[in-house]
Amino acid sequence: MKETILVVGAGSWGTALSMVLADNGHQVRIYGNHAHVIEEINVKHTNETYLPKGVVLPENIVGFSDLSKAIQGVNTVLLVVPTKVIRDVLADLKSVASEPLTIIHASKGIEPGSFKRISELITEEMPQELLQDVVVLSGPSHAEEVSLRHPTTVSSAANNIQAAEKVQSLFMNHYFRVYTNEDVVGVELGGALKNVIALGAGISDGLGYGDNAKAALITRGLAEITRLGVALGANPLTFMGLTGVGDLIVTCTSVHSRNWRAGNQIGKGLSVDEVLEKMGMVVEGVRTTEATYALAKEMDVDMPITNAIYDIVFTGKPAKEVVDGLMVRTGKGETLPPTNRS
The missing domain is CATH 1.10.1040.10 (N-(1-d-carboxylethyl)-l-norvaline Dehydrogenase; domain 2)
Structure with missing residues (x-):
């Protein structure tokens, strides 16, 4: 089943993962806070600020600089932002969300002070009524190589294995292979x-x-x-x-x-x-x-x-x-x- 998916974070990894989703036939909305990057994505179908020159983005990736517009009609959100801004991004997200979301995160880090993993930050910051599932996407994967569609293999981890399997089906294709895992703690700590x-x-x-x-x-x-x-x-x-x-x-x-x-x-x-x-x-x-x-x-x-x-x-x-x-x-x-x- 094809979806409209919101990717929050228009850097190298967010853009590369957007390409995987778009190659699989999903409609991808990529949100970023740098206007020139979003304009380049929409006009030139490239993101040369973060990805190698010559990488052309599929046309079913559309850039947004307004989160309230980007999230309309979306049930699946992929977070690809630095750990230090996760709480701020989640605050913005919950202010515009109206339906329960499956939130996938592909960021790697631990919050100083609280020592919380990113899935814990998501669960803490998002109201229960707006959060359906939290899934971690992690593994040995350089954005530069994924954007060139080189073979890459990662893990999809969730406490709810059905959620991990859903993310597996969203991303998996001939160059991007996904395995499922129920050890969220281990997957997040290994990545961080x-x-x-x-x-x-x-x-x-x-x-x-x-x-x-x-x-x-x-x-x-x-x-x-x-x-x-x-x-x-x-x-x-x-x-x-x-x-x-x-x-x-x-x-x-x-x-x-x-x-x-x-x-x-x-x-x-x-x-x-x-x-x-x-x-x-x-x-x-x-x-x-x-x-x-x-x-x-x-x-x-x-x-x-x-x-x-x-x-x-x-x-x-x-x-x-x-x-x-x-x-x-x-x-x-x-x-x-x-x-x-x-």
Whole structure:
């Protein structure tokens, strides 16, 4: 069944996912707050601010700069906005919604202070009568490659498996494969925390360390992501899947990754402020590092790599000094169960 779907967020990932939906025959309304981007989508059928030149958008994608008009007759909303504006966007959404919505989110992060995942923010901010289901769409997926229709595989996760299956059917096609998952906690944490480790991978590369160091960082990073996830109720097997090791590999090794690129520049000696200004786009890993560092302390979960990245990013410790500190910690066994201390 074809739908009219509202995508909130006209950046690279929101536009790429709009293309998937449009390719599947859905009518897609994409809402953004940059007038020049919306005009380009409607007039030229491109979004060269965020996607590669030469990518042409299907004509059944229509841009909107008025949310109250964009939501008319819509029952499914896809949120693709930075974590820091999720609450503001939800406030706008509930002010114009009149029917119960299935809200899909494809954002990755944890809110500092509250330590809430995005699905929890949605449930908290949206009135019960306006919220039918919440579904997470996450996995190893660079917008640049999806926009070129390169093969990509992700997970659709919801507490209500029927809702996850509905989202699977909305998105799945010959280049975009979707698996369902009922572990919302694990899927969201895997998607968020891999950005922290990707910052570290970029820092390692920026320091000039090689593949050995990055392989160690990815595998031990996965171990501590799993520890925190299990402490919060996630299924440890989720972190062996697309939204765990899959997303971790692609984000730690690709030049498309904003978090890797940011870490790479930090490793080469730029300050965090300089890097963020130069990037010009949100680097979720910075904010998530702050939240994860504090959450791990509160939960008494040992996350030495996260702590190290926090020290580099937020306290200004020299990266090489921090890496050396990681290497001389007390020796431990590798194949320990996913308890808090490892």
